[in-house]
Amino acid sequence: MTLPSDLEIAREAAPEPVARIAERIGIGAELVEPYGDGVAKIRLGALDPAGPLGSRPRAKYVVVTAVTPTPLGEGKTTVTVGLGDGLNRIGRSTAVAIRQPSMGPVFGIKGGAAGGGYSQVVPMERLNLHLTGDIHAVGAANNLLAALLDNHLFRGNPLDIDTDTVSLRRALDINDRALRTIDTAVGPASEGEQRRTGFDITAASEVMALLALARSLPDLRERLGRIIVAEDRAGRPVTAEALGAAGAMAAVLREAAKPNLMQTLEHTPALVHTGPFGNIATGNSSVIADLIGLRAAEFLVTEAGFGADMGAERFFNIKCRVSGEAPDAAVVVATVRALKAHSGRYTVTAGRPLPDEMLKENPEDVRVGGANLLKQIENCRLHGVTPVVAVNAFPTDHASEIEAVRDLAAEAGVRSAVCTNVADGGEGARDLAAAVAEAAEEPSHYAPLYPLDASLKEKVETVARAVYGASGVSYSERAERQLRSCERNGLGTLPVCIAKTHLSLSSDPALRGAPTGWTLPVREVRPSAGAGFVYLICGSMQTMPGLGRTPAALGIDLDDQGRITGMY
Amino acid sequence: MTLPSDLEIAREAAPEPVARIAERIGIGAELVEPYGDGVAKIRLGALDPAGPLGSRPRAKYVVVTAVTPTPLGEGKTTVTVGLGDGLNRIGRSTAVAIRQPSMGPVFGIKGGAAGGGYSQVVPMERLNLHLTGDIHAVGAANNLLAALLDNHLFRGNPLDIDTDTVSLRRALDINDRALRTIDTAVGPASEGEQRRTGFDITAASEVMALLALARSLPDLRERLGRIIVAEDRAGRPVTAEALGAAGAMAAVLREAAKPNLMQTLEHTPALVHTGPFGNIATGNSSVIADLIGLRAAEFLVTEAGFGADMGAERFFNIKCRVSGEAPDAAVVVATVRALKAHSGRYTVTAGRPLPDEMLKENPEDVRVGGANLLKQIENCRLHGVTPVVAVNAFPTDHASEIEAVRDLAAEAGVRSAVCTNVADGGEGARDLAAAVAEAAEEPSHYAPLYPLDASLKEKVETVARAVYGASGVSYSERAERQLRSCERNGLGTLPVCIAKTHLSLSSDPALRGAPTGWTLPVREVRPSAGAGFVYLICGSMQTMPGLGRTPAALGIDLDDQGRITGMY
Known part of the structure; x- marks a missing residue:
């Protein structure tokens, strides 16, 4: 099977006027800004x-999550899009909600991120580049705060900020390793005092996490004020509010607070809004988009980043707690290749084709790696939500292997369906749509995993043991100190966001399947007081990607009709 | 006279649907993207x-230019808007073209830049913040080039770039002095090699200058390829094309190449597009916007930055040469306060009220300072274009002083009119509109001041003597070397853009009126091969502004209806 390229498929699409898309889910012209x-x-x-x-x-x-992915990804966005199209095909009015892709990786390794094949959101060129400028607005708000902070220091530092404690970094939507660590103001004294800092990709900024969790414009404004940028010399947190920056930041974000409406190739409404990182932040699209989508269609299908231990866990324990909305079903996307990789017998590398050995028929490997699927199914049930397994079929899969995945689901007592929507469009997700519609009829017993009044350590312990399968948690001395500081500053009642690798249920990317008997090592603890969580760093998190040897940018151009080429 | 604030006036506006604005100048729905x-x-x-x-x-x-301004500005944008409204009031269908304001200064000293009083472009909040994201797109294209350059160095530097010659800097639309000079990659070796560089405000980037001078999307693509980022170790220029960056940059700029359409408070169509710096670049809005405007209305009123020696000189010798369009009239905006300041008897400081002494009736000071007006009138005539003097009246002006300005114009044989459009709207620019309409009926003898095949030094000499009134030009050793390098690299046939202070006809900001007997000192020469000019630095040019003691950002917020407050 050879599909045309994503760009070719997207170009042949006949999108409907977006106002008509909105109207179909009851969003009238008075609420739509083209x-x-x-x-x-x-x-x-x-x-x-x-x-x-x-x-x-x-x-x-309905939240779409997945098994622990390989570095290639398991097609969660395509399943989200396909499920939306499939539900519409079986007569259930549905909208989907996805994150806005970062532009940085578009020019790095990915070349584009709008779904794939016949399950895409269009126009893909706009989705991949700027869209309506929201990510730039997030960067601008963040950098305005940084400039006001440095100006405050330059103007005599009346808040008595301890410059060694400045945690705020600048942000750009780019892959640029040279900006990871920089010294600013290294010129004449008129530029201020030299300071070591750096840039993160905008998706990794607290402002992005915060925009994704705000419930309204006033809530956004308040959260901005709560961002902690540093400590003063007495150890007290210094906020964006104290710097006088939060109002202007809110003004910068006023348009970005409105979700974007696009459509799939089959005219399913797609709400595209915010794109917080999946490790140090929630990896979920916005609360505002979901709140609107939940009042619009009969079904809202929303995507959570990485595996169910990552995006879905934050969906259940952070995002739904903020929105007050309970999910009715969780789709766990599984692929034959991911479960084979979870057998521990193969190595899958980003940007490289699968090893030949892995393409041979081997349902036994699928069953061994299936431990990961079973754990991620359990991770949905832990939060009282009915899981449905979506087997995202690839042309290289063997029938016996796909059957092995479905057998695992059946043994766990879970509905399952095979999806071929990348090749077949929504028609290829009809079975999944039917299974999801059924599952969503069951009463939801959704509840967060831990109460907010538990201590931060108790919260971490709960997630680590119950969701990750760890036997315990260890803390560096620094982390212990930072934990105490968070509790002292009144942040102990926030939920936790555990930043660990997404390539394993454990904190070690090399451990496949569903590892047990390991300890979660917490290296650092940082407040995201504006976003509304405390995040714990377990392992090394890269918050500013670099470009590869042959960046995708080198292949991107305009053709003689001004159309973008080389984006896929 | 107390006017309501700009924001209050803007809020009371009843704008028409922008599609109707477009239609009125013959731009049908098929050409309009809301x-x-x-x-x-x-x-x-x-x-x-x-x-x-x-x-x-x-x-x-019609180009709107001015006398040499005080640091407060002389209301060129308000006159541009007022003249557009005035021409429409006398029955001549007119569009105006202005630059998009940088967001950086909105949060710094200015708080907003959309005209003022009853001569504004609306919605002013959007004009001042992001608009449609074009400036962010320019920054993103620039920074993509920088990331690809640093990645090229990181990956073994196959083009053999001499890192000491890298002239490309990064760009952000912000006032942030800490970013003026930075060291990148100061962390572990995996970030690449430490390098000294910095950020400019995006308006100062070559990509912005280039976008403003491109005639079409293919022309934009070619110009991007010609950007010189560094030299190789053999001294040959290394371009964005050689780095493989130009295609992706063009993709990033595809939407930004389309001009934005807004409206004045009186529903005059306003084309808002690009915002290149007025010292190191052209300080004019885009060629594309003007080419479209010239086919739309009966009159197109376009604004050129700073005094007639600055923006208008580049308009005549760079922009019009690129567009192939000849101007029919030039409006020289003069204010009583500017001419008084040009008497040399007062000091006007940005962000401070005028000195009391200056508010006293004193037509003699106006006449003394009027030397500046006479020279700027001559600067229009030098290019074969008929000038019209617009006296932008302020409530503090005395009738005798305004009369003195008109007398100066009359003595020079130039039409003049008093404008009160800030207080009265287009009605206050009716006289100016009538004078301009008359002047534009005279045959245009427009011609650039120098031929392109003159040497770079001849071009500089011509502008310095004829336009600035210098008695000669001196070059630093470095500038001499750089000039030779430009000529050697085939850039000798480009027009010149002389970066000097805008606060004097001379290169010394302290010299008022129309100084003579001075020498223009060229310190540095840099190619803007993509934009299509060579710029010569005379004096110190600040390409990254800082924030003041009390930045405007501190007063900006959202009210309880989500409207922006504190922007004026």
Whole structure:
């Protein structure tokens, strides 16, 4: 089977006017701001309980998660899109919610991130480049805060900030390793005092995490004020509010707070909004987009990053707690190749084709690696949510291997379906759609895994043991100190976001399947007081990617009709 | 006279749907892409000679320039807007073209830049913040080039770039002095080799200058390829094309190449596009916007930055040469306060009120300072263009002083009119509109001041003597060397852009009026091969502003209805 390229497929699409897409889910013209070809923003009046959407019934809320992925990804976005299209095909009005891809990786390794094959969000060129500028706005708000902070230091430092404690970094939506660690103001004294800092990719900034978790514009404004940028010399947190920056930051983000509306190739409405990192942040699209989507269609399918131990865990324990919305079903995407990799017998590397050995028929490997699937199924059930397994079929899969995945699901008492939507569009996700519709009819017993009044350590311990399968948690001295400081500063009642590798249920990317008998090592603890969580760093987290030997940018150009080429 | 604040006035505006604004100047729905409330982009099909605008008669082309301004500015944008409104009021269909303001200074000293009083472009909040994201796109394209350059060095430097010659800097739309000079990659070796560089405000980047001078998307693509980022170790220029970056940069800029359409408070169409710096670049809005505007209305009023020696000189010798369009009239904005300041008897400081002494009735000071006005009038005539003096009246002006300005114009044989449009809207610019309409009927004898095949030194000499009133030009050794290098690299046939202070006709900001007997000192010469000019640095140019003691950002916020406050 050879599919045309994503770009070729996307170009042949016949998108509907985006206002008609909105209308189909009850979002009238008064709530829609067209924003260039094929894209609109939805006004925040859509959140108003007294507004046109306020009295509508709430949609069924479906989160799409996955087994622990290989570095190639398991097609969670394509399944999200395919499921949306499939539900619409079986007559259930559905919208999907996805994150806005970062532009940095588009020019790095990925070349694009809008789904794939016949399960794409269009126009893909706009989704991959700027869209409506929200990510740039997030960067601008973050960098305005940084400039105001450095200006505060330059102007005599009236807040008595301890410059050694400055945690705020600058942000750009780019892959640029040279900016990871920089010294600023190394010129004449008129530039201020030299300081060591760096840039993160904008998706890794707290402002992005915060925008994704805000419930409304006033809530956004308050959260911005709570961002902690440093400590003063007495050890007290210094906030964006104290610097006087939060109001201007909110002004910078006013348009970015409105979700973007696009469509799939089959005209399913796609809410695209925010793109927080999946390790140090939630890896989920925005609360605002979901709150609107839940009042619009009959089903809202939303995607959570990485495996169920990562994005879905934060979905259950952070995002849903903020939104107050309970999910009705969780789709766990599994692939034959991922489960084979979880057998521990193969190595899969990003940017390289699968090893030949792995393409041979071997259902036994699937069963061995299936331990990971079973754990991720359990991770949904732990939060009271009914899982459905989606087997995302690849042309290289063997029938016996796909059957092995379905057998695992059946043994766990879970519905399953095979998806061929990348090749077949929504038609290839009809079975999944039917299974999800059924599962969502079961009563939801959703509940977060831990109470907020537990100590931060108790929260970490709970997630580590119950979700990751760890036998315990260890803390560096620094982490212990930082934990105490968080509790002292009144941040002990926040949920936790554990930043570990996404390539293993454990904190060691080399451990496949569902490893047990290991200890989670917490190296550092940092407050994201504005976003509303404390994050714990377990392992080394790269917050500014670099470019590879042959960046995708080198192959991207315009053709003689001004169309973008080389993006896939 | 107390006017309501700009923001209050803007909020009371009743803007028309932007599609109707477009239609009024013959730009049909097929050429308009709505981009959020009150803003649209115009598709580049509007440039097509075979398209809907191709067969329309060409508008009269009016450039608005000024006397040498005080640090407070003389209201060139308000006169541009007022003149547009005034021409429409006297029944001449008119569009205006202005630059997009940088966001950096909005949070620094200015708080906003959308005109003022009853001569504003709306919605002012969007004009001041992001608009449609073009400036961010320019920064992203620039920074992609920088990341690809550093990655090239990191990957073994196959082009044999001499790292000491890297001239490309990174860009952000912010006022942030700490970023003026930075050391990158100061962390572990995996980040690459430490290098000294810095950030400019995006308006100062060559990509911005280039976007403003591109005639079409293919022309933009070619210009991007010609950007010189460094030299190799043999002294040959290394371009963005050689780095393989230009195609991806063009993709990043595809939407930004389309001009933005907004409106004045009186519904005059306003083309807002690009915002290159006025010292090291052209300080004019885009060629593309003007080419479209010239096929749309009966009059196109476009603004050139700073005094007639600065923006208008580049308009005549760079921009019009690129566009192939000849201006029909030049409006020279003069204020009583500027001419008084040019008497040399007062000091005007940015961010401070005028000295009390200066508010006293003193037409004699106006006449003394009037030497500056006479020289700037001559600077228009030097290029064969008929000047019209617009006296931008302030409430503190005395009638005798305004009369003194008009007398100066009359003595020079130039039409003049008093403008009160800031207080009165377009009605206050009716006289100016009538004078301009008359002047534009005279045959244009427009011609650039120098031929392109003159040497770079001859070009500089010509501008310095004829336009600035210098008695000669001196070159540093470095500048001499750089000049030879430019000529050797085939850049000798480019026009010149002389970066000097905008606060004097001379290169010394302290010299008022129309100083003579001085020498222009060229310190450095740099190619903007992509933009298409060579720029010569005379004095110290600040390409990254800083924030003041009390940045405007501290006063900006959202109110409880989500509206922006504190922007003026």
